[in-house]
Amino acid sequence: MKKKRISGSDLLFHTGNYLFFTIFTILCVYPFYYILINTISDNTMSANGLIRFLPAHIHLDNYRQILKLDGLISAAAVTLGRTVIGTICTVLASAFLGFMLSQEKMWKRKFCYRFFVATMYFNAGLIPLYLTMKNLHLLNNFLVYIVPAIVQPFNIILVKTYTESIPKSLQEAAEIDGAGFLKIFWKIMLPVSKPILATIAIFSAVGQWNSFQDTLIYVTNKELFTLQYLLYTYINQANSLATMIKNNTSGTSLNMASLMNQQTPTSIRMTVTAVVVIPILLVYPMFQKYFVKGIMIGSVKG
């Protein structure tokens, strides 16, 4: 068999194309790799930007030391809490509302649907929202991460569209058996809508994990800081933090090994970054198909 001939211009095109995408992919991945290898390398070298391709003098001290940082544990707990609770709440609410708004029997159904969807197109603005939260005593309150995010019109549209695509006979059969709408929702629609709910869950979990603005605006209590916010403050004051840790550990005898691995501003910043980014890096490839599905369904509805 003769191979298909590749013309010169074809070869040039393909080489250029592969080269471009290889470079762009490296640009997207290398920064994360750079941070990860720096967190496990000799801290003096990494502080001088000398760890570039391979880690050197591998150690895990940074990860051990970082646990001693003021507020890290509580920030992790807050972030985890809001991610889990917030996601569950909004998924259940979206599932329920999406289902209800597809039920023609419902009184004022059209009005309710418009009432929710209209909120996508306007925004009172930062200050009025802030004052509202203040009046509701949601400032410095864990609930500020959860309650305002429960009703998400876009998710409701997604579930409603999905529910309407399910054969009506499924629900009718249950109705004949005497099931009420709550039972139908819980026993039939919830299990059937799993694919779309998984998509919504993954998007809102990432959103909760990454959320930064709400802490910045509504929270001043250190115990309610999230990892994202903590990271932001660490980047801005990494220098003072390094001295803090140094003072904490100076009671023990200093040998060469511990000197080499002493925390520098760079190491602290990068290690916290790694702690925040690793969950995303782990979760994303596993759930990629849900992300892609989400954007596709979303694009249909615009």
Added chain:
Amino acid sequence: MQKNVPTGKRPSKEGYLMFLTVLPFLILSFIFSYFPLSGWIFAFFDYRAPLKLSQCEFVGFKWFVALFANKTQLSQLWQVMKNTFAMSSLGILTSVIPMFFAIFLNEIRNKRFKAVVQTLTTIPNFISWVLVYSVAFSLFAESGLFNSLLQQYGLITAPIKFLDSDKHTYLSMLLWSQWKNVGWGAIMYLAAVAGIDQELYDAAKVDGAGRFALMRHITLPALLPTYFVLLMLSVANFLNNGMDQYFVFQNAFNKNHIQVLDLYVYNIGISGNSISIATAISMLKSLVSISLLCVVNFLSKKTRGEAIF
């Protein structure tokens, strides 16, 4: 016994019950989306933080007038508007990049390579702007990767201040948002490409069309509808740059060019405590945004025959 049977007009008892179960969510939606609109009233008062609104002086349109009457205020606002327009326009000008990214990625034959590129280039989209800033700091700070590389090879003697400088602020903001968004933005186009009928390509090839002719006459037209919808949406969001990106990158040096409208409202309202004037600005912003939305929707109806909303 027939009173529970749903008839054509009258809703059943179950219908009311359903409404009742939805009601709590309507209230939530009202509290967090509709009720805050009442806060616009602060734009007409001289509001000072701990006081009650009733204790503050009603000043009418004073703040709106002050925005345009006060020289320093006006020049500041003018700069903010310039930044907002620059960032939004750059975003709109570069909005074709994800589409071309998808078109060219589609030319790659090796399926595995394609899948890997697709997965890895979308990762930056899923990290927050704080993390992006942390990445930027690691690479571009004075002791970061780039400065150490440049110094090692003797290209520079003193570290370059990439982040703490007001040079090329628009460009660097654009590049960071491209880095974060291009891979993800391409996904939607890639799916559209996958939906194109393969026979179209085969037929065109028989007619002697080359690679670029196929891209130009088959792939591109198939993607344009998606592109226009996204373009309209970004025009409608012209004033809404969001503030996360600009907030994390802002510092004393680049403040002049990085303050977009959303960030400005935050800076003067929350940090600066000028509640009333910040409300006035965000109120104007909302009104302009909604008008833009209506205009864009109208244009879309006229040109494409369907509304986007």
